[in-house]
Amino acid sequence: MIRFLHATKTYPNGASGLKDVSFQIPKGEFVFLTGHSGAGKSSILSLIYAEQRPTEGEVRVSGYQISKLGPNDIPRLRRQLGVVFQDFRLLEYHTVEENVAFALEVTGARKETIPNRVMRVLTQVGLASKARAYPKELSGGEQQRVAIARALVNDPHILVADEPTGNLDERATRGVFQLLREINAGGTVVVMATHNMELVRDTGYRTIELKGGRVVYDSGVDQAAGAES
Amino acid sequence: MIRFLHATKTYPNGASGLKDVSFQIPKGEFVFLTGHSGAGKSSILSLIYAEQRPTEGEVRVSGYQISKLGPNDIPRLRRQLGVVFQDFRLLEYHTVEENVAFALEVTGARKETIPNRVMRVLTQVGLASKARAYPKELSGGEQQRVAIARALVNDPHILVADEPTGNLDERATRGVFQLLREINAGGTVVVMATHNMELVRDTGYRTIELKGGRVVYDSGVDQAAGAES
Amino acid sequence: MKHRTPLREALMTFRRTPLLSGLSVASIGFSLFTIGLFGLVAINFQKALQDLAERVEVVAFVLRGTPTETISTASQDITAFPEVLDVSYVTEEQALGRARRELVEFREAYRDLAVNPLPASFEIRLKPEARDAESAQRVAERVRGFPFVEDVRYGRDWVERLDKLRNMAAVVGLVIGLAFAAVAIVIIGVTIRITVLQRAKEISIMRLVGATNRYIRGPFLLEGAIKGISGGLLAIAMCWATFTIFRTSTTAAGDALVFFGGLQMLLFLVFGTVIGLGGSVLSVGRQLRAV
Amino acid sequence: MKHRTPLREALMTFRRTPLLSGLSVASIGFSLFTIGLFGLVAINFQKALQDLAERVEVVAFVLRGTPTETISTASQDITAFPEVLDVSYVTEEQALGRARRELVEFREAYRDLAVNPLPASFEIRLKPEARDAESAQRVAERVRGFPFVEDVRYGRDWVERLDKLRNMAAVVGLVIGLAFAAVAIVIIGVTIRITVLQRAKEISIMRLVGATNRYIRGPFLLEGAIKGISGGLLAIAMCWATFTIFRTSTTAAGDALVFFGGLQMLLFLVFGTVIGLGGSVLSVGRQLRAV
Numbered sequence A, B: 001m002i003r004f005l006h007a008t009k010t011y012p013n014g015a016s017g018l019k020d021v022s023f024q025i026p027k028g029e030f031v032f033l034t035g036h037s038g039a040g041k042s043s044i045l046s047l048i049y050a051e052q053r054p055t056e057g058e059v060r061v062s063g064y065q066i067s068k069l070g071p072n073d074i075p076r077l078r079r080q081l082g083v084v085f086q087d088f089r090l091l092e093y094h095t096v097e098e099n100v101a102f103a104l105e106v107t108g109a110r111k112e113t114i115p116n117r118v119m120r121v122l123t124q125v126g127l128a129s130k131a132r133a134y135p136k137e138l139s140g141g142e143q144q145r146v147a148i149a150r151a152l153v154n155d156p157h158i159l160v161a162d163e164p165t166g167n168l169d170e171r172a173t174r175g176v177f178q179l180l181r182e183i184n185a186g187g188t189v190v191v192m193a194t195h196n197m198e199l200v201r202d203t204g205y206r207t208i209e210l211k212g213g214r215v216v217y218d219s220g221v222d223q224a225a226g227a228e229s
Numbered sequence C, D: 001m002k003h004r005t006p007l008r009e010a011l012m013t014f015r016r017t018p019l020l021s022g023l024s025v026a027s028i029g030f031s032l033f034t035i036g037l038f039g040l041v042a043i044n045f046q047k048a049l050q051d052l053a054e055r056v057e058v059v060a061f062v063l064r065g066t067p068t069e070t071i072s073t074a075s076q077d078i079t080a081f082p083e084v085l086d087v088s089y090v091t092e093e094q095a096l097g098r099a100r101r102e103l104v105e106f107r108e109a110y111r112d113l114a115v116n117p118l119p120a121s122f123e124i125r126l127k128p129e130a131r132d133a134e135s136a137q138r139v140a141e142r143v144r145g146f147p148f149v150e151d152v153r154y155g156r157d158w159v160e161r162l163d164k165l166r167n168m169a170a171v172v173g174l175v176i177g178l179a180f181a182a183v184a185i186v187i188i189g190v191t192i193r194i195t196v197l198q199r200a201k202e203i204s205i206m207r208l209v210g211a212t213n214r215y216i217r218g219p220f221l222l223e224g225a226i227k228g229i230s231g232g233l234l235a236i237a238m239c240w241a242t243f244t245i246f247r248t249s250t251t252a253a254g255d256a257l258v259f260f261g262g263l264q265m266l267l268f269l270v271f272g273t274v275i276g277l278g279g280s281v282l283s284v285g286r287q288l289r290a291v
Ligand SMILES: Nc1ncnc2c1ncn2[C@@H]1O[C@H](COP(=O)(O)OP(=O)(O)OP(=O)(O)O)[C@@H](O)[C@H]1O
Pocket: A011, A012, A013, A015, A016, A017, A035, A036, A037, A038, A039, A040, A041, A042, A043, A044, A086, B136, B137, B138, B139, B140, B141, B142, B167
């Protein structure tokens, strides 16, 4: 589903985001991205949802080559993805339910089904009572859960979650993680960047660790092979 | 230094932030605010730095009564505080060093001393190399550390930190926490909202737990007395 | 939850950001008001010129003693000229009476005359489209051909000056009109661009969630069109107010002033709408490419 | 790291948000351009009226046979009138020569005259400030008092019409000028308000970090003033360009056209600056109260 091949990302201001990163994530996998602050986790995710393009190397996501996406390919790719952004990125002039519904509408879902699906997913993240509120009327953790609900609502093929529990308490963290496991059980690839090492250690899912923009550990492959491929 | 007396906060849209909250924080104390997402932690903090005013009851901070602040009192109060906002609130058109320096300039610090103090605090949070970058060129954790640096730079009497380690890895979390302890050791009151229960358990500082906008536990006082006062 | 349609979404914008929307409409409205003011001045000036042109007249003095039948036949002949609107015959007595009434200075002189020195004349008014120096001269030449016509006058100087004034007014009107229109278009474009910049973040989020450009553009275009048409209405209202105030404050010439006709106002609205729409297409397009 | 001063901060804004700043300046510039265009039309129209007014002249016809000494004394007397600019004496022969030259239609008639029917005359030009119906009449009355003066003419109708035209032009100019100025002020205000709204978040963050209102306001005011003055310069440049294009394209009347003087241009810049500054004061003030 996802394949990085010697991918390098250097930002316009000269800062280095990623250096020669290679890995492969097959269908159905659940992968943690870990590493210190500034290691490159968000950079990897932004290449997957094509906000950034690699400066060198190749990134392939569900058949699309990111560096060669045409203007019409971008929406097509993104509709197969669900993304939880580290900074949430909610539409500030739209209510919670409109924010979630929007992600569903752009996929061309049948209008009649939308309100039900939106309420179901809001209930799953515990925000049914806040459906009519605007993002700035929510607490930090509530905003984060809206972002999670939006990413889940269209049953994506790939779910990309950037630090999705950073503003959540332990109970809410467990709840959200349970949701991710369920959607993964349904066949969705989940890539989750996190600092919550407890979660990483407890679950035993594949972990890719970054340091200074390089992959320094990948529990999914023999380390030597990972460096070579 | 800080005193809440039957403080209630109901937001304009009818949502209830706090209900009849009373507690007192003397000089020099370090206090954790805990509670589920949406419990009211940020609401308490925003009353302290006077972004919000209580709808009922009284809030006193370093001699000022929040509900009766005049237009000139607000900047005066805020210059005694350092605030780490949950959503960072960095000036997006200013560099990292300008963001930090700004908080120092408004206090009327001597111009010659500013660059040194700014670089010192940026070094403390590990961001000296990013001094010339703009906020949107930083990773999530780096932005959070800029927010922390800005709160620390003017040696505040009261430091208010809302989930200051939500986007940080374990090592960075320990580093930031160490900084907060040091500034507390110098006599500054620190009020920190957090979901990191490990930190709360390990350190044994006073903890105020909120639930649905009410104080349900306060390790600093006899619980019955807390409810009464 | 209501379904999202471009129209509902566009209307919601006005409720979500009332101040910004109101300011944009005001800005568009005032820009169009500028054009409207200029337009009012222009059409009133044009009308004044037309009023002047109505006085373009060819006068043919008739030899003393021309028989009445000749006169009436000639009158019919002249009326049949393609340039001529109508012809009236002024007898010698009528001419004298008029001179006594109108030329106060000569009243004394004419009072005691034994013989009427004034000739009879045809006064020939021209059709609106023929009120220029060339046509007047053509008519004058033909009339001069009648054997009983002693002399023909049509104030050549005056007609020629009117011609020049008309050409001049047309050029000035066109140049200044275009300049004002350009100014309005630029200001409106700037306004719409600023409001789109204001929402750059929203647009980029929509793109990140998988919306196609067409899908994002829809509500913006409608919003632009609505702003344009509202601005147009505002401008017409302001023009009307200015016009009314001006007319009542200048009692003398005020009554002669004219306002836009229905078609002109419609054109105005269409212009506003097209600019609102066009501005949105351009500035949203830029934003979509940028993200 | 450089120290933060209001000026540096204001200038940085232009580098940080070049598009938005550029658009604001453009919007201010084009609004002022509107006023400028109107101003150009107004001053040129005024000049045309002045040129016309120069022809206001009182002519006193002198009785045949008045002695030369009387003429020259009278000439000096008349020149001493407060309204009079200068006086020239036209002899009978000069009058006839002029008639032959200028009145082509009468050439035939005057060719074979034995006696010159034309009288000699004083041609009296008035001072610029006295070129109105009232002064002309006053001069005419006084001159009529000389025993050797046969008749006085000053084209009463014509002067009165000029007077009316002047008053009319002044009223129209004032009303329309004020309307245009109002439009420009509103558009500029809107523009500045929009750019402040754009930065509402920055302003609120500054407040939260403990900045006083005065401290926040400084750079915004300077920025507004800089935008205003830049807009003014832009407007003057555009006026000049339009003026030049217009003058070269209308060869006939073009040479007579005038542009603004230095003082007028300075006034224009001051106007732009004041509006830029005023707009910032108002809109930043609102924002500061809102947070
Ligand atoms: N838009 C950008 N422009 C310039 N540099 C950037 C940009 N985004 C990220 N960087 C830099 O690239 C490096 C990696 O950033 P990235 O956001 O991938 O880190 P991260 O692993 O997500 O960190 P965190 O845990 O703090 O979110 C950092 O040093 C950061 O400063």
